[in-house]
Amino acid sequence: MDWHEGYVDGIDYLADYFREQSPAHLNFACALAGVEPLPLERAFTAFELGCGQGLTSAILAASNPHGRFYAADFNPAQITAAQALAGQARLDNVQWLENSFAELAAGAVALPPLDFITMHGVYSWVNQENRRHIVRFIQRYLKPGGVVYVSYNALPGCSGILPLQRLLLEHTSLQAGGPSRQLAQAARHVAQLREAGAAYFADNDSAALRRHLKGLQESTPESHRYQAHEYLNRGWDALYHADVARDLADARLEYVSSADLCWSLPERYLTPPQRALLEEQTLPALRETVRDVLMNTAFRRDIFVRGTRRMHPLRQADWLGRCRLALSAVREHAVLSLNLPIGAVELEAALFDPMLDALAEGPRSLNELAQLPALRGKSMLEVARLASLLIDSEQVSVCPPPAAAGDGGAAAGRLNAVLARHACEDSRYRALAAPLLGGGVKTPLLQRLVHGALHALGAGAEADQLAAHVCRSLAQQEQAVQRDGCEPASADERRREVDTAVRAILALRLPVWRQLGVLTTNHKGT
Template identity: 40%
Template sequence: MNGWTEGYVGGIDYIRAFYRDWSPALLSFALTLRGWRPPTALRDGAFTLAELGCGHGLTSAVLAGANPRARFEAMDFNPSHIAGARRLAAEGGLANAAFLEESFAEHARRDGPPLDAVALHGVWSWVSAENRAILVEVLRRRLAPGGVVFVSYNALPGTLAHMPLRRLLVEQCAAGTGPLPDRIERAVEFAARLAALGGGWFAGADGVTERIESLRHKSPNYIAHEYLNGDWTAFYHADVARELAAAKLEFAGAAVPMEQLDDLTLSPAAQAMAAEAADPAVAETLRDVLTNRSFRRDLFVKGGERLTPAERSLLLRATRFALLVPPDDLPEVASTPLGRLPFPRAVHGPLGEALGAGPRRLGELLALPALAAQGEAAVVRALVLLTSLGFAAPLPEEDGLAERQAQADRFNGAVLERHRSGDTPGHLASPLLGSGVALSRIEGLFLLAARLAEDPADLAWRHLSADGIALGRDGRRFESAEESIAELASRHAAFTARRQPLLARLGVR
């Protein structure tokens, strides 16, 4: 953790992951809900977005595959991350994405176009105060007026309970010998043995034993970057807001729409207490204290314009939405980080039925008698919950869909070829969403077989078996290729009946 890494974990790559939080349509929806005018460029698709500290760059690559009119600038100082991102971009024909191997200081010296949006996922908590100051300068200099910043970070007071565990892991890994993944495994087991003793901090901190148990199932790559960086800081929201104010930024709201609904987590009395604060940053910090929040995903705007209530309603009513699951897969109750939330059938039933037939604007949904009877506020609330939980998504405008489809087809073709060897990013570009869609390796092999006009079960088994992957059912492992191929044929029939039609509607093929 020395030299060029500046205290950041080196020698072990971060996990590959796609984050939908800063997809353009979702950013616009979250801002509109809070009464802010979204950047025009986000709505027309010709935006410039920078992801600073991009890891493997998967989010920027998938978004670039789904938004050909946009320009993406993704940087990370880990050369192996950028090498892999550049290879994916080259294979996928992404002429609108640049992946840069730079430190924050080097990137700050780079000239470039004004930025409409910037994503800072996690790095705010994982870098030094000096590097945070550099990031603020980049935002001050390059974020366009009206631009938006997504920033996520470990939050106080909820993270307080995790700090002793993090210290245990750091010290045990530093004292150990051998490859870092082995040291991480031993450190987690040591923490589990301490927790089994009970008493002390373990007795007074809720959820620590469960967290340690969850770490046993996490990859060492995740644990290394989540816990072992030399700089690891949790923040009160007010302190983040004050640092970003130096770049002329102000807090716009939670990036996850449902986190804008105070009544999901706060009693009326608690809401009233938070509202007593004259400073919005203090009010938001009070909400974190009242909910013991440990992680935040925030949006900040630079010179953001406030919408009138009439303008907000017009923009919301013009927003299109699509389902990401079959209508009959919508639950009656959803388990969320905020607890179990009911989905009232009177709203979610007709809403699921309408969106199951295809994308609809909110205005069109409100014209349906069954939904009109529920009222605009109830329908908007239902869409807020569905989009936040991944059952639905807001959509970009229809203009440019053919262009988005052509680029997504090229990019997805390259990604599907990777499913042969298991080098699977795990997401494909959806031109309808302007975002990504999760896909398993087997589903990817089925789509690849359709492109090649090959038998899907045979093709899938040929590549899975080459990697030593075994299939089974009901706890029994299949011993013969014939059984495995028959199982894959059964899975393909189910895929064709339910999943493939939905993917096709999203433009994923």
């Protein structure tokens, strides 16, 4: 196993999209918390620290052509992949940088003042020295009023997995072979310890530990990529929010809210006595520490701002009211039983079905949703908080205001065409650009293959032709077709399963893609 300043090297991270880094999502979270957001209808700058293979920044750049994006990673292979992806899509508003945090903090690269600085899966995976470099970088480049997004493994919820991470790190560091082989051996060792009745596993039954142990049972190239970057870093740590807030205070940042919008509804996850204890806390760091103790928080997605400006309630209601939302899921598949960062939540059909029905007809502003009979009498902040539950469930997304210098979705179309070609060859990129959202949508494999087939065969292709193309791509990638957890017994059954799935995607998913700008061509039918 190789390390770069304590961070695992030699195996690329997954090419994923993280919508919490979207300026539109961050702006909505700020406004929901009563903090003035940044204007997105004009040019802005954004920087991603630790961009991996660059899918998030590429999608954001394609969906916000009037923004200027920068993304850095120390891994040259990942930056090369990001440059190739953006180059093929002819994205001219994103710059990829192969630099360490120390080099960036020292000003090794000429950069403009930045509106947004984001990092996902970075801050608690690097050592303390690199965290200091990150703070100095923010201090050097973030504009007054600028927004910082940082996610990290949090305490106290992660306390139960600290020994597991150390066990995996120590075991893999002593084994020969590549990361995948080392992880497989370490996972077997963990299983043996559990079977032998190791007291650590017997005495700890936290949700976080159960989730991590379940993940270790997976042994695929993709799972090994995730596990290597999750566990095999010498700088890996779990952090208290109060310590992160103190770190970032050196860059004159103040905590604003969580990018998990559901945290703004404590009545959904705390009992009345717990809410009373939380409301007693007037100091932000102590309040968040109490919240984390009440919820045993294991992962945080925090938003900080340099120089917060509190919104007057009338200004907040006006901004939220003009904000548009779009349905990013198929209405027929929408669910009201949710698993959110705050836990299991059951939404009231009388409130939420009318909202989903309205959004199924097209994007709606919160002002328009507030006029629904089911929501009349509720304040704009109440309506926004209700909508936030649908946003956190990834069934609904925030739309940015129309840009003064948009390109009609041309850049997003070029990127999606490139992603479509990749989908037919490998399963690396797991999202598509959605210009209506100023971001993207995560997309399962079969949907990506249908999207790729539509690009490859054209809008006039018949459903059976698309299904045959998808079958060939699945075979090429050695991907199984499953129904109810079982593979079809014969090739004919496999083709029938794929054909049924393709027709369902054409009937239900295509209208959503068109609305979001993911796909602009019209397929002639199913």
